[in-house]
Amino acid sequence: MHKKIICCLLFIISIFACVSAYAAEVTDVRWGLDRFNVLRLVVDLDSPPGYNISFQGQTMLVTVNAKLDEKVTRSFKMRSTLAPTMTVEESGGNTVLKLPLARTIGTQDYNAFTLKNDPVTKRPNRLVVDITADKTATPSVVIPKANTSAEKAKAPVTVPKTTTPKTTAKVTVPKKTAVKTEEKKTTKSSFKTDGGLKGKKITLDAGHGGSDPGAIGSNGTREKDVTLKITKKVQELLKKKGAKVSMTRTGDTDVYGPNASDSQELQARVDVAEDNDADAFISIHINSSTNKSVGGFSSYYYPKTNNDARLAQAVQDRLVKNFGLDDLGIRKANFYVNKRCSMPSTLLELAFISNPKEEKLMNSNWYINKLAKSIADGIEDYFK
Numbered sequence: 168m169h170k171k172i173i174c175c176l177l178f179i180i181s182i183f184a185c186v187s188a189y190a191a192e193v194t195d196v197r198w199g200l201d202r203f204n205v206l207r208l209v210v211d212l213d214s215p216p217g218y219n220i221s222f223q224g225q226t227m228l229v230t231v232n233a234k235l236d237e238k239v240t241r242s243f244k245m246r247s248t249l250a251p252t253m254t255v256e257e258s259g260g261n262t263v264l265k266l267p268l269a270r271t272i273g274t275q276d277y278n279a280f281t282l283k284n285d286p287v288t289k290r291p292n293r294l295v296v297d298i299t300a301d302k303t304a305t306p307s308v309v310i311p312k313a314n315t316s317a318e319k320a321k322a323p324v325t326v327p328k329t330t331t332p333k334t335t336a337k338v339t340v341p342k343k344t345a346v347k348t349e350e351k352k353t354t355k356s357s358f359k360t361d362g363g364l365k366g367k368k369i370t371l372d373a374g375h376g377g378s379d380p381g382a383i384g385s386n387g388t389r390e391k392d393v394t395l396k397i398t399k400k401v402q403e404l405l406k407k408k409g410a411k412v413s414m415t416r417t418g419d420t421d422v423y424g425p426n427a428s429d430s431q432e433l434q435a436r437v438d439v440a441e442d443n444d445a446d447a448f449i450s451i452h453i454n455s456s457t458n459k460s461v462g463g464f465s466s467y468y469y470p471k472t473n474n475d476a477r478l479a480q481a482v483q484d485r486l487v488k489n490f491g492l493d494d495l496g497i498r499k500a501n502f503y504v505n506k507r508c509s510m511p512s513t514l515l516e517l518a519f520i521s522n523p524k525e526e527k528l529m530n531s532n533w534y535i536n537k538l539a540k541s542i543a544d545g546i547e548d549y550f551k
């Protein structure tokens with residue numbers, strides 16, 4: 168009986184594998200280079216891909232188990248000193264990306280992962296390969312510093328496979344730890360930081376969602392529900408002020424998908440800001456502490472541009488001015504979403520769900536509305 172079931176299952180699985188292998192097709196291949204000179208290759212597919220990365224001498228081969236649509240570009244010139252060119256070809260039913268490298272790299276110098284299609288943002292299944300080994304990048308890590316929370320959405324940046332310190336942003340820290348990184352004076356030209364809110368592109372991220380409730384108060388209030396309410400209200404207010412707003416989520420959903428790793432889920436949120444070419448990225452959270460009497464506001468930032476601290480401060484000022492809650496100040500931290508997006512960004516911790524008084528406030532509409540107004544006004548102040 169059991170044997171029969173197992174055989175049957177295997178049969179179904181093998182049919183599924185055949186069907187999906189047969190159906191898979193590469194629909195686009197793109198590349199990009201971020202400020203840390205991480206070369207990112209993105210392969211779009213019509214179904215989730217199987218893949219393999221290998222080397223033929225100094226040539227990196229990314230083999231994707233999918234056919235190649237004839238519309239896809241076959242030859243790329245890339246702005247990378249490590250991999251100045253890439254060719255794409257179909258071989259034995261697979262699509263192969265070939266990158267002749269300027270020097271040999273190791274497994275620690277690249278990281279590959281897949282992203283599921285997302286009907287909300289209309290993005291396809293993707294294979295992403297980050298090559299972190301470009302020699303011209305020089306970010307540096309300085310002093311580790313204690314932090315207050317270890318929740319998922321604020322997971323520190325963990326570049327899964329890192330290179331030698333000189334070549335990449337190697338920041339691998341235990342949870343509950345933030346890393347202070349030397350302030351970079353580089354400013355990406357594509358985001359705007361002044362001239363008023365009208366026409367500015369803002370990405371709002373409601374913390375947690377779907378399989379991840381975030382922190383939960385003693386009366387059962389869930390962080391993911393409160394952050395969504397506030398974020399939707401901020402969206403409405405910013406739109407009225409003439410901003411173009413994109414949202415990482417608009418319902419009770421995971422952004423990447425259930426059972427994603429922290430970095431997949433957080434990167435999916437960053438991707439929304441990047442895909443929308445946002446001028447600012449605001450992630451909205453509620454704090455929590457084992458000490459129930461702790462309360463107040465704090466705004467976190469990662470000093471990757473000259474404007475991250477200014478953005479955090481602008482929102483923090485409005486929050487503190489409008490409420491009688493404690494001012495915990497703006498704080499440098501190594502949160503993934505702040506660090507990995509290219510535009511100025513802040514992560515707000517709006518009061519404490521663990522504090523019964525503040526939890527009660529979160530369940531009233533006037534409080535949610537007032538919070539949202541403070542955030543929207545703070546963002547407007549930033550762009551003045």
Ligand SMILES: [Zn+2]
Pocket residue numbers: 318320321374375381382390452453
């Ligand atoms: Zn949170």
